[in-house]
Amino acid sequence: MPVWHPVFKTSDIVDGQGISLNVPGRRKPVALFRWAGQFFAVNDECPHANAPLSGGKVSDFIVTCPSHGAKFDIRNGKSDKDFFYGDIKTFPVKIEGDTVYIEV
Ligand code: FES
Numbered sequence: 001m002p003v004w005h006p007v008f009k010t011s012d013i014v015d016g017q018g019i020s021l022n023v024p025g026r027r028k029p030v031a032l033f034r035w036a037g038q039f040f041a042v043n044d045e046c047p048h049a050n051a052p053l054s055g056g057k058v059s060d061f062i063v064t065c066p067s068h069g070a071k072f073d074i075r076n077g078k079s080d081k082d083f084f085y086g087d088i089k090t091f092p093v094k095i096e097g098d099t100v101y102i103e104v
Pocket of ligand 1: 048
């Protein structure tokens with residue numbers, strides 16, 4: 001059963017930044033991104049060759065994989081239409097006070 005985990009302070013991440021987080025209940029890290037004042041969480045692993053997406057550049061809700069340039073929409077995990085290796089998993093995010101919660 002999914003559980004909400006407090007993972008970060010909203011003030012500790014700026015727009016366009018991504019961070020890698022270890023969240024209880026998951027063996028693999030989660031990438032948390034902030035864009036346009038909103039927060040998004042995705043699996044921190046590119047489906048092509050497992051590069052951490054948290055190190056990718058974000059622009060207009062799109063993260064670019066730092067290894068080979070695949071692009072993913074951080075709102076829904078969809079890859080760009082030419083990417084052969086598929087989409088990425090997303091996780092629900094909520095804000096309470098100044099704390100970011102991720103549901104895994
Ligand atoms: S590892 Fe992401 S595009 Fe190759």
